[in-house]
Amino acid sequence: MSRRYSRNISDYLTLRRQSSMPVWVDIAWRVLFVFGLIAAAVAVHWFDRNGLQDSYDGDVSFLDVIYFTMISITTTGYGDIAPVTERARMFDALLVTPIRIFVVLIFLGTAYNFVFKRTWDNWRMKIIQNNLHDHIVIAGFGTSGKEAVQELIARGTNPEEIVVVDPFDDALAQAEKLGCAVINGDATRDVTLMNVKISRARSMIVSAGRDDTSILIVLTARHLAYHLPISVSVRASDNEMLARQAGATTVINPVSFAGLLLAGSCEGAKISDYLSDLASATGRVKLVQRPVEEDEVGMAMKDIVKEGLGVRIYRDNNMYGFWEDEASELEAGDIIVEIMPGNGADKEGADADAD
Incomplete structure (x- = not known):
């Protein structure tokens, strides 16, 4: 949403479809x-x-x-x-x-x-x-969609910059309480996504609860906004490739991720705790992605990260770890993934000082 717009989106009626009663x-x-x-x-x-x-x-x-x-x-x-x-x-x-x-x-x-x-x-x-610019569209406000919205807000996203699309009024009522704009509609239809100005959104999260519905939503959104970063949640591993072919930028399989956490816990009880910490804005650590700045070109990744720890770079659709030679000399266009102190680090530090 444009920063020039000073009014709250909650001052106006949320987007809604007309009553189902003729x-x-x-x-x-x-x-x-x-x-x-x-x-x-x-x-x-x-x-x-x-x-x-x-x-x-x-x-x-x-x-x-x-x-x-x-x-x-x-x-x-x-x-x-x-x-x-x-x-x-x-x-x-x-x-x-x-x-x-x-x-x-x-x-x-x-x-x-x-x-x-x-x-x-x-x-x-x-x-x-008219004032929906650079906003985030959430298609589906079930358990995963709700968690995603709450995490976005915890990371500093203004809820006025979030538009939730869902066919159920109960889910929309919960989204409204969080301060989001909502629309009761089917996200697989062009008219619904056009109503939320999908072409002007900065990103989209799809969590419809069914893989076939989620993939269809991705297809619909992609043909309306070819540049839009789309993250989608799918449960069946054989649907991950279909989701990417439909145009998803990021595909998340919560079942597989849960399995990774469970397997990691067998190697050490604290591993799964740390991974969960990384994924949450309220944890002591967090992952941050950013492009290499102009004055950092030619330097080693370990020399430019001051507050955290650089763990990976992305270059020409390839990824390199901090131990590889490519990380010793950064190039223009590189994307760095860093581990930085999270919001929970300051909180726990303050609690310790109080004690």
Whole structure:
């Protein structure tokens, strides 16, 4: 999201798809409810028609009751028919007046939902879309998606820069509580990803819960944004290649990673702890990726890393460890992966000082 935009995205309505209920059904039940309330008011007036007085002919017929009910509910009140007994006035005050209020509220609510609210929501949605730049799109807010968002926020990402796409309102409600913009939709469809301005996003995380759905989302996103870095979670190892062929930049297999942690724990109980520490922003250490700076070209990797430890460089799609000759002389365009102090290092240091 553009840094020039000072307002909070939460000040505006979050992106949402229109209600799954057809418009005509929504209007129909409202109309039926109004007719039901009017029928109840007619029944009350007809039951106590002796308490009404007609100044025209002195006789209160059924049509007169309908007429009086309609002008009472619409608050027109011509005065030609009026309640004259205490009971009739009590019925009108305690029963008809609440019905009148409900009918007016239903009409106002219908006008708001189908005219004012839709116009207002569309306008505010346009504001959000116009200011979505350099944001992160999360497709799927299940367990993995939620963990990813929480980790991004812990690493310093502003939640206003995160847009969550999910078909379930419960998941979206949780994302909204974290401060993210949300849209109820199918991320495999072009229109959904276009609504979140996928072409202007800085990255995308896909965790749909099913490998086939996740891969289809990657395909959809890739053809809309060819430059977009896409990270996807797949569970079956034979789908990892398919995900890469679909256009994923990074493929994560949580099952395989869990197996690596379990195997590492057999070699030493602290190995899995350290690996988990590296993956979390709240740990004492963290992994950082950055490009080689201009004044670092020609130097050895071990000589440029001051606060941490350089462990790997990437050069021309190849990777080299800190012990290899390539790490002794950095070149322009190299990418360095470093182990740096994490957020937890300062916290634990502060706790130690307090003790």
